Each structure stands twice: as structure tokens, then as C-alpha cells.
Amino acid sequence: MRGIVFDIKRFAIHDGPGIRTTFFLKGCPLQCNWCHNPESRSFGIQQLDFEFKGKTSIGWEMTAVDVLREAEKDQPFFGESGGGITFSGGEPLSQPEFLVESAKLLKTNDFHVIIDTTGYSSTAVFTELLPWTDLFLFDLKHMDEQKHYEYTGVSNKRILQNLEFLVSRGKEIFIRYPMIPGINDSVENLDQMTGYLKELNHIKRIHLLPYHKIAAGKYEKLQMNNDMMGVEEPNPARVNQVKDRIEKSGFEVIIG
């Protein structure tokens, strides 16, 4: 079974506990206006023709054994820091066979495994991943179904169902909330999110990821439409305001 990966990040410190090696799997069923990895969205290896660089490939094939070999190179750093392997994307569950096979191989070789997911996949894939995953990083982009559809191209129903499924199985979950000014940082959305999570009575930590414009250049290079033109990054005071509001609901909030 081969998967398509578009990046491997070593010594990552924002993709879960400790020092991690993150594999970014290609393909995503969502189309978030603020996507930081637009090169990840299409399924399959892309050949792009850049004006000054010539032809460049985005993505390459790997097997689960290739993933294990890459992971082993960084193994000495994981033990000391409590780190391990993270699968991100794109949406890593969009390549279910490759992801399950890789996670299983890593887990049986004593690696700590994290899946960073949009939650938009079938519950059957989450079920298969349960024994091979230590922690899920789970995105919550908008609580309003219509707005979620408007800004990401999909409903949030399946996402919330999958979150509730993981909670019912007692999995460790950190929520990732991308704070996008004017889109999902209203008091209504924040309170709806924290109210919902409180009812689940399981989640303790929320990672607040403030919008940044780092991807603007990628949209130009990829000749893709950038829906975030003119949207400014939130200033630290505003980020702290949102952090305080979430914290007051009883959650631990980590920025970044």
C-alpha cells in the first residue's frame, strides 16, 4: 500500500507533545478559505510549472515501511522529549489504508502516534485507527453548520459526530481552534464551542491557532484564488481576549 506525502517536518514542536516528526499526507475534502497548505488540497502528485523555477513536483509516494524507516532516524529525540510521530495534511484520513497501516506499524514499534484531523471522514476509519493512535488533534472550525459549509465547503455534522465518537471511546483529544478574524471569533461562536465541549465532559485542552498570512505567497505560486486577501492577522491583545474567554469556560488554552 502506497500513500502520497507532500512534506516531512522534523523536530516539530507544535504538532503534539515533545519533539515530533510530522508526515503531511496529500489530499483534503475541505476547502477552507484560510488554508495554510493549499498545496495539500488536491489528491495525487501535482506537477507545477513555476515561471522562474521550472517544473516542481508536489508529493511523492511512500509505503508504511518507508514511514517507519524515516521515523527511526529521529527516534533518539522522541524518548527524551516524550515526542513521536504526527500525521497531518491535508486530511490524513483521506488515505485510510496507508494511514492505518503506517500508524499500526509505528505503534507496534513503540512510537507515540498522533493524528491531526479535520474530523471529516467516516467513523469506520476512526474505528480502525483507535488501537494505533495515542492522541487526536481535532479541528473545530465553526459551530454553525451553515457558516461551516460556507467557509469550508462541508457541513460540520459528520465532524461533530466523529468527535463525539472519539469521546465515547475515551481517546485523548486536544481541540485545535483556528481563530479567523470576522469568521469564527465572535462571542456567539466561542460560547457555542465551549458550551458544546463542556457538555462532552472530556476535553480539557484547546489549542488556539491565530490566523496568519504566511500562505499568501503560496496562493500566488499555485495560481489559486486567495479568499483571505485584505484579512489582517489578529493582534496579540485580541488573541488574548479570545484566550481569556475560552479559559473562563474552564479549558486550558495554548496559543499555537
Ligand code: SF4
Ligand atoms: S482542512 Fe486544513 S488542509 Fe484542508 S482545506 Fe482546511 S485548512 Fe486546508
